[in-house]
Amino acid sequence: MxxxxxxxxxxxxxxxxxxxxxxxxxxxxxxxxxxxxxxxxxxxxxxxxxxxxxxxxxxxxxxxxxxxxxxxxxxxxxxxxxxxxxxxAEVFGIHNKKENFQPRVIQKTEEQKKQIQEKLMKVFMFQALGENEKKIVVDAMEEKHFGQNEWVIKQGDDGNELYIVFSGELNCYRKMNSQDTEPKFLKEYSAGDMFGELALLYNAPRAASIQAKNDAVLFALDRSTFNNIVKDATIKKREQYEEVLSKVELLQSMDAYEKTQVCDGLKEANYSAGEIIIKEGEEGDKFYMVAEGNLIAYREVDGQQEEVLRYKTGDYFGELALIHKVPRQATVKAETDCNLVYLDINSFIRLLGPVANILKRNAEAYKKFIKN
Ligand SMILES: Nc1ncnc2c1ncn2[C@@H]1O[C@@H]2COP(=O)(O)O[C@H]2[C@H]1O
Known part of the structure; x- marks a missing residue:
């Protein structure tokens, strides 16, 4: 050159x-x-x-x-x-410095700690924490009360806490672009739900507004504890799976935020060529997406294996048993070494609501495979 x-x-x-x-x-x-x-x-x-x-x-x-x-x-x-x-400073990480981390401890009864821990374990971000980290998070949580119609978060504000709902319901609204005069209703939160994480994860202003529908009790986690205990792992996981999910056509109608929620809920499984992932006739409790590899689905017909489908990177399987509550309708075997990501049944129901209709419509295409 x-x-x-x-x-x-x-x-x-x-x-x-x-x-x-x-x-x-x-x-x-x-x-x-x-x-x-x-x-x-x-x-x-x-x-x-x-x-x-x-x-x-x-x-x-x-x-x-x-x-x-x-x-x-x-x-x-x-x-x-x-x-x-x-x-x-807010945007570029001054809040993220990890030195001198002194976790805050807010006094609580044993009963309160137990209740927070229970809710915490429903939030994907906290599920992988070790016992000691969980304890730090529980200790740092602060109980907060909001009355009917009170705003917990206002879009555009700076944010230093995320919240887990202990009781009550809240509505989430968002102005989708700067010209909007009225915000759009996005979703409702109830006990066990978490919100307000984006401002902490990406050092950005609040991306939506949250208002209490009725009296609500929330547990707030401060930025410093979040940064030290949960942030890096969450970002890493989202980064890792973002690309995998971008290849799954099924999810393309979900908005960016919904996809990040799916990332948080994913688990990974690797299989060698020839290994069986699901077996015809067994009960199903997982929904799989193919991050990499090729797989074959076959059914047992008169003692013979009859190939019914093939899967490649970006395809998904295992949804029929979860949607129709029927046993697995086919066996799925890895044809090459495979890297799969999966959601368990509860996460599947919770997270794939936005694409439920597509799943059902696609499932119609192989209705012929469903016994009974
Ligand atoms: N579609 C969405 N886009 C952005 N934030 C959302 C969306 N749906 C729910 N939220 C939540 O609304 C919260 C507002 O505060 P944060 O931006 O900190 O974090 C945000 C998310 O937890």
Whole structure:
């Protein structure tokens, strides 16, 4: 490569970085933009997640689209506050420093601790914690009460806590883009649900608003404990499975947030070529997606194995038994070494609600396989 070509290559690379930085700069509109840019460049390693939160915020699906939207963004004014982050410190990780971590301990009765622990174990993020880590999290939780119609979280605000619902119901609303005057209702939360994690995970402003429908009791976990105990593992898991899920066509109608919830609930299983994953006639309690590999489904017909389907990367199987509450309708065997991810039945029901109709419609296609 001659010098001219080298220069062109560098220009191209630098332009990409600068374009992204200018977009972020426009979004955050810091007072001291030089300091902000220095910090941005130092921390571009974190930018995957910053960009992810940006995508959630503007509801666009890729960086390219985000850049196209620059022209359409509202001009800076007071009323854009909802869609702006407050200060660069919040965005670029100053809150994430791990040194000198002193977990807070909020006094509780043994009964309270037990109740928090029970709820905690329903939240995917906390399920893999060791006993000691669980104890730290339970100790750090603070009970908070909200009256009917009271706002727990307001979209656009800074956030320093996530919440687990102990009792009561809450509604989640979100302005999908900056032009919206009215927020859209997204979902209801009840006992055992968790919300408010995004601001802590991605150091972003609150992405939605949450209001108590009736009197609600919540347990709040502070940013520092979250950062030290749960954050890294959660980000790693989301990063690891994001790509796998992007290949599963079934999930493409889910929004970005719903997919992150699926990531949190996934478990991984590896099989060698020839191994059986599910057996015809057995009870089913898992739904599988193929991260990598090829598999064959076959049925026993008059003592002979009859091939019914083949699966490859991005395909899924195991849903029939869960949807129709029938025994496994076929045996599925790994044809090559396989890397699978799966949801257990409870997670399947909880998380795949948004694609239930697609699952059912697709399942119709092989209704002929279902006995009885
Ligand atoms: N579609 C969604 N996009 C963003 N946040 C959502 C969505 N649905 C639920 N939420 C929750 O609403 C919370 C608002 O505060 P956070 O942004 O900290 O975390 C957010 C999520 O826990």
């Amino acid at each position: 001659n010098n001219k070509e080298k220069l062109a290559k560098y220009k191209e690379k630098v332009n990409q970085v600068i374009q992204k930085m200018v977009y972020e700069l426009f979004k955050h509109q810091p007072d001291n933009y030089v300091d902000w840019m220095i910090e941005y460049l130092q921390l571009t390693r974190l930018s995957k997640h910053s960009r992810e939160s940006l995508i959630v915020e503007y509801n666009v699906s890729s960086d390219e689209e985000a850049f196209e939207e620059i022209d359409q963004l509202p001009q800076p004014s007071g009323n854009t506050k909802v869609f702006r982050s407050s200060v660069s």
